Amino acid sequence: MNTLRFFALKESYSRKPIQIAENQHRSALFGNNVFGKKAMRQVLSAEAFRAVEDAINTGSKIERAMADSIAAGMKQWALEHGATHYTHWFQPLTGATAEKHDAFFETDLDGNAMEKFDGAQLVQQEPDASSFPHGGIRNTFEARGYTAWDPSSPAFILDTTLCIPTVFVSYTGEALDNKTPLLRALGAIDSSATAVAQYFNKSVNKVTATLGWEQEYFLIDAALAASRPDIMQTGRAMLGHAPAKGQQLDDHYFGSIPTRALNFMKDLEQQCMLLGIPVKTRHNEVAPNQFELAPVFEEANLAVDHNSLIMDLMDRIAERHHLKVLFHEKPFAGVNGSGKHNNWSLMTDNGINLLSPGTTPTKNLQFLTFFINTIKAVQDNEELLRASVASAANDHRLGSSEAPPAIMSVFIGKQLTKVLDELEKVTDGKLSPQEKTDLKLNVVGKIPEILLDNTDRNRTSPFAFTGNKFEFRAVGSTTNCSRPMVVLNTIVARQLSDFKNEVDALIDSKNMKKDDAIFNVLREYIKASKRIRFEGDGYSASWEAEAKKRKLSNNKTTPEALNIQITRPVIKLFEETGVMNEIELKARYEIELEEYVKRIQIESRVLGNIAQNHIIPTAIRYQNLLIKNVKGLKEIFGADHKKLGQEQLVLIEKISEYIKTINTLTFEMIEARKVANQEEVAKRAVSYTKNVLPFFDQIRYASDKLELLVEDKLWPLTKNRELLNLH
Numbered sequence: 001m002n003t004l005r006f007f008a009l010k011e012s013y014s015r016k017p018i019q020i021a022e023n024q025h026r027s028a029l030f031g032n033n034v035f036g037k038k039a040m041r042q043v044l045s046a047e048a049f050r051a052v053e054d055a056i057n058t059g060s061k062i063e064r065a066m067a068d069s070i071a072a073g074m075k076q077w078a079l080e081h082g083a084t085h086y087t088h089w090f091q092p093l094t095g096a097t098a099e100k101h102d103a104f105f106e107t108d109l110d111g112n113a114m115e116k117f118d119g120a121q122l123v124q125q126e127p128d129a130s131s132f133p134h135g136g137i138r139n140t141f142e143a144r145g146y147t148a149w150d151p152s153s154p155a156f157i158l159d160t161t162l163c164i165p166t167v168f169v170s171y172t173g174e175a176l177d178n179k180t181p182l183l184r185a186l187g188a189i190d191s192s193a194t195a196v197a198q199y200f201n202k203s204v205n206k207v208t209a210t211l212g213w214e215q216e217y218f219l220i221d222a223a224l225a226a227s228r229p230d231i232m233q234t235g236r237a238m239l240g241h242a243p244a245k246g247q248q249l250d251d252h253y254f255g256s257i258p259t260r261a262l263n264f265m266k267d268l269e270q271q272c273m274l275l276g277i278p279v280k281t282r283h284n285e286v287a288p289n290q291f292e293l294a295p296v297f298e299e300a301n302l303a304v305d306h307n308s309l310i311m312d313l314m315d316r317i318a319e320r321h322h323l324k325v326l327f328h329e330k331p332f333a334g335v336n337g338s339g340k341h342n343n344w345s346l347m348t349d350n351g352i353n354l355l356s357p358g359t360t361p362t363k364n365l366q367f368l369t370f371f372i373n374t375i376k377a378v379q380d381n382e383e384l385l386r387a388s389v390a391s392a393a394n395d396h397r398l399g400s401s402e403a404p405p406a407i408m409s410v411f412i413g414k415q416l417t418k419v420l421d422e423l424e425k426v427t428d429g430k431l432s433p434q435e436k437t438d439l440k441l442n443v444v445g446k447i448p449e450i451l452l453d454n455t456d457r458n459r460t461s462p463f464a465f466t467g468n469k470f471e472f473r474a475v476g477s478t479t480n481c482s483r484p485m486v487v488l489n490t491i492v493a494r495q496l497s498d499f500k501n502e503v504d505a506l507i508d509s510k511n512m513k514k515d516d517a518i519f520n521v522l523r524e525y526i527k528a529s530k531r532i533r534f535e536g537d538g539y540s541a542s543w544e545a546e547a548k549k550r551k552l553s554n555n556k557t558t559p560e561a562l563n564i565q566i567t568r569p570v571i572k573l574f575e576e577t578g579v580m581n582e583i584e585l586k587a588r589y590e591i592e593l594e595e596y597v598k599r600i601q602i603e604s605r606v607l608g609n610i611a612q613n614h615i616i617p618t619a620i621r622y623q624n625l626l627i628k629n630v631k632g633l634k635e636i637f638g639a640d641h642k643k644l645g646q647e648q649l650v651l652i653e654k655i656s657e658y659i660k661t662i663n664t665l666t667f668e669m670i671e672a673r674k675v676a677n678q679e680e681v682a683k684r685a686v687s688y689t690k691n692v693l694p695f696f697d698q699i700r701y702a703s704d705k706l707e708l709l710v711e712d713k714l715w716p717l718t719k720n721r722e723l724l725n726l727h
């Protein structure tokens with residue numbers, strides 16, 4: 001009899017909750033382990049403090065002597081807070097975070113011990129990081145890669161290590177990470193959005209993109225997870241019949257949080273507070289064992305860092321609670337998967353949310369300008385936006401009637417639809433004084449300041465306006481937010497600078513007033529963006545048909561979705577905005593395809609192993625029991641055994657059929673892999689989608705049928721109903 005499953009079940013039932021005391025107000029903990037403004041003021045000279053502030057606000061360079069002074073302050077603070085090591089903390093293109101710790105400890109020639117850290121170590125390092133994905137960039141020229149300090153994301157202490165957020169670039173300056181293009185995209189949107197915001201308010205000097213992510217995840221008992229090779233190696237249950245009771249009764253969503261999960265959350269949240277991650281919301285999600293966590297929104301670069309950090313932190317803290325976090329987009333068939341909504345907006349340095357309607361017609365014209373330009377940007381780049389969230393795991397989720405489809409569209413709600421319909425009727429050319437007054441009073445002036453009408457929310461839309469921000473809902477739960485944020489900010493940056501050029505052209509050549517020019521350009525954008533707007537049910541088949549008529553892309557698989565990234569117009573877009581060059585784009589394309597292939601390859605191997613080593617032998621063992629039974633019946637009843645053992649005989653045959661199916665399919669799958677592996681990467685990826693992936697469901701189907709037939713105590717794999725039963 002198998003023992004691992006039952007050992008794990010026993011372990012999981014004997015867990016004692018690990019109580020977490022809440023001794024201090026969260027605000028008293030907030031940022032204590034962060035080298036933020038408060039800490040910097042304490043240990044840095046006024047001059048050094050200003051140098052960091054300037055670097056954050058204007059991207060100005062920090063001179064070497066100044067870096068030494070900052071490093072000295074940082075070291076002092078870190079040592080006072082118990083740090084023994086420091087690391088450049090970066091986000092290579094694996095999607096996760098990377099760190100290599102060095103001790104502050106050093107000895108001099110006389111053997112004297114000391115703690116050392118200077119400006120050189122703060123500003124730039126050369127990790128031996130040759131094994132990170134680089135898509136060929138590091139084969140050319142020099143193979144070296146550098147990490148360089150990003151002062152806009154403050155250093156923090158994790159455990160006993162001072163972590164310094166950095167970019168990771170090649171010797172030739174190409175981005176090897178997720179942060180570099182993000183910083184460039186945020187720079188691009190800053191300059192183009194500031195220029196447009198100045199039409200309405202001359203005092204705006206800077207525009208910051210804001211991001212509030214909502215992270216969904218599953219929690220399962222660590223011992224149960226460890227008993228499932230598929231979960232340990234692929235992050236998801238590749239096999240296993242859906243539990244009889246899944247989410248049908250809607251009794252988990254917003255229900256009371258299971259004690260073990262709540263303790264984990266408290267522990268996590270306290271750590272988040274210390275690290276300056278402003279987590280605010282926690283609740284049960286739709287599926288059993290599924291939860292969600294959301295912070296207060298932040299500047300996008302910091303928010304991306306915080307999301308990467310929290311995913312790492314969640315893994316570590318879960319361990320303490322004998323839990324395992326599953327971030328996978330579809331860890332269990334038959335219940336909902338996980339996403340990571342990205343709420344996005346733009347904020348001026350005087351604190352105005354540019355996507356928030358205001359109290360005056362001018363503020364509302366400003367709002368409409370940014371609102372309509374965003375819609376136009378999505379309209380023109382819908383396929384690229386889809387590509388920014390493409391991954392093997394997210395392919396399970398998009399379009400599976402619990403998550404938005406793979407078709408991008410924008411939802412804006414009834415009220416704003418009416419406003420856009422009115423604006424579309426604006427006169428071509430100069431507006432009469434009467435028309436302008438009318439517009440200001442009845443259209444632009446009539447946008448209610450608070451648009452957060454909950455009844456008007458459409459949960460099926462991938463890109464929805466939710467009152468004062470857009471919510472991009474197609475992002476996968478494992479995706480590094482940097483990918484969608486790079487694309488969104490780049491396309492809107494590009495759109496806003498086009499807008500500025502068009503408005504200025506009308507003002508200069510047609511002698512139009514500024515407002516007239518703005519109304520004219522917006523009117524054309526509204527007309528041009530109709531295709532992308534959709535208010536109906538995004539999950540419906542009729543939308544898929546309608547979207548096809550509208551010639552919207554519907555790339556259901558990652559290899560299809562990624563192609564757009566290396567097309568001429570996209571390369572031009574990224575080059576002109578200064579976000580990425582052709583080499584970087586092609587490298588990323590290759591890395592993403594490679595990752596896709598590797599993920600499916602690993603899944604295919606894991607599935608093959610489980611099928612051969614666990615499922616088939618178990619089926620045979622149970623079949624032997626049945627055979628023994630039938631033989632026994634024959635011994636006692638002679639010829640009558642056929643009638644008496646009729647059901648057993650049917651079962652014996654059925655089991656043989658399933659064994660045959662699983663065995664044949666597994667070998668065919670291996671052959672398909674061999675063929676696919678011969679191809680170059682783009683074709684290999686397609687081949688994996690078309691020729692390897694389809695076996696997964698077929699093998700699973702037969703195995704899940706066997707799970708229902710075979711005696712429970714013989715079944716080696718912890719059942720999904722057991723995994724999804726956190727108490």
Ligand code: ADP
Nearest residue numbers: 210211212213294295296297343344345353469
């Ligand atoms: P939901 O109904 O989808 O759960 P909420 O209205 O509760 O959404 O908000 C979700 C997220 O939106 C939160 O993380 C919040 O911080 C974020 N958010 C709110 N305002 C902004 C903004 N101006 N920019 C970016 N994110 C924002």
Ligand code: MG
Nearest residue numbers: 214341471473
């Ligand atoms: Mg949301």
